[in-house]
Amino acid sequence: MPQTLKDLAASLGAETLGDASLLVDRLAEPLEARAGDLALAVAPKFAEQLKASAARAAVVWAGADLDALGLEGAIVAPHSRLAMAGLTQAMDDNLAFLGEPAIHPTAVIDVTAVIGTGAQIGPFVVIGAQAQIGADARIAPHVSIGVQSVIGARATLHAGVKIGARVTIGDGFIAQAGVVIGSDGFSFTTRGPSNAERAVRSRPGVPLDPLVDGTWHRIHSLGGVEIGNDVEIGANSTIDAGTVRATRIGNGVKIDNLVHIAHNVILGDACLLCAQTGVAGSSVLGARVIMGGQSGVADNLTVGRDVVVGGGAGVLANIADGLFVSGYPAQPSHEYRASLKAVRRLTKP
Incomplete structure (x- = not known):
């Protein structure tokens, strides 16, 4: 639905320039923007692209000159990435769930399952015995939810997600297509x-x-999986069930596509795992750990709080809090860079 610049700016806590009553119905890159779009031009480097476009409204940098840019109205975004987060949320029309009935007639729901108020359940969904689905959850086609699993309020499960037995998931959960949670370790x-x-x-x-x-x-694997609140998991990622105790994922964890979390792993709050990362069995990651793409942690290790593991790094030993590590085997990044320089010097005549 079209929204005014004034309303969008208010949702961001941002200021407007020019005509705040302008209606926009789509976000666009500056050069591709149409008259009804909100062009995302958050830095002066986009000025020429804006001038060449048909955009009437844009998100601009502080101090931008609307007349020079050919705009009628704008939102000023001092923190561009935060503005992107808010705007994309405000303009997301949730096409995956548009027009579906509350519970599709092809869904198979065990009579002992409990479905929360306002939940939306799509075609060919299967929900097992004693499962619980929270209020306002949205479950897309071909999702399966195992026996005794609990899905929190406002969860969004996209097409083809598979939740095994004895999985407990908190509120605000998002799983992209093809996610598998609770498979055997x-x-x-x-x-x-x-x-x-x-x-x-x-x-x-x-x-x-x-x-x-x-x-x-x-x-x-008898232990299931426990996932906190506000966790997001990318497409085709997997989290294995624990052997005796649960595999545990903390609050606010964000997991990219094609990530594997093995049995008995513990991820602390607010960890961020990029694509093709793997964490082997029984390893523990502290709060706010960041793992770059294609990095990995061997089994039965501890990675401390606030650690950053560079892309492609292989963690083969415990890591203390707050370190930035790179390479294989992973080591403090300044040491890794120094060793690379030393190797290069060996090849010089």
Whole structure:
């Protein structure tokens, strides 16, 4: 629905310039903006693109000259990224859930499940016995929710999300398409020493321990998953159930696409995990840890609070609070950079 610049600015706590009654119905990049769009031009470098566009309204930087930019109205955004967060929320028309009935007739809901007031349940959704769905939750087509699982209020589960049994999720949860939560952990054992154990113990010139029985025996996952409030999980990411106790995800955690969280892992509040990150079984990440894309943590380790793990880094040992680490194996970034410089010097004549 079209909104005025005045209303949008008020939702951001921002100021307006020019005609605040202008209506806009879409966000757009400056060069592609039409007359009814709100162009996102948050820095002076976008000035020429704005002038070349048909935009009448834009989000601009402090001190922008509307006449010079050819605009009739504008919102001034001193904090551009925060403005983007607020504007995209205000202009999101939630097409995935538009026009669906409260509970689609093709949904299969066990008679013992409890559905909260205002919940919206799409086509071909399956909800298991004793599951609980919070108020105003939105569940897209082909989602399945396992036995005794609890989904909090205002949750949004996009198409194809799979929630296993005994999963507990807080309020404000968002899961993008294809997320799987509560699948079995990758946990196996052998009767005698496995090949991995034999390899770790091997030494040059010393015969390997005999292989007694290489058959892998499954250790079942009985612990479920516990997820806090305001957690978001990207498309095709997975969180495994714990073995005996639950895998635990703290409040405010944000997980990108194609991330794997193994069994028994604990993620502290407000962690941020970028795409293709993996955290192996029973490792613990403190609050506000950031993991760059394609980084990983080995099993049974502790990563302290406020640690930043650079993209592609491999954490193979415990990390103290507040460090920024890079490389493989991960080490303090200043040490890693120094070692790279030293290697380059070795190749110089």
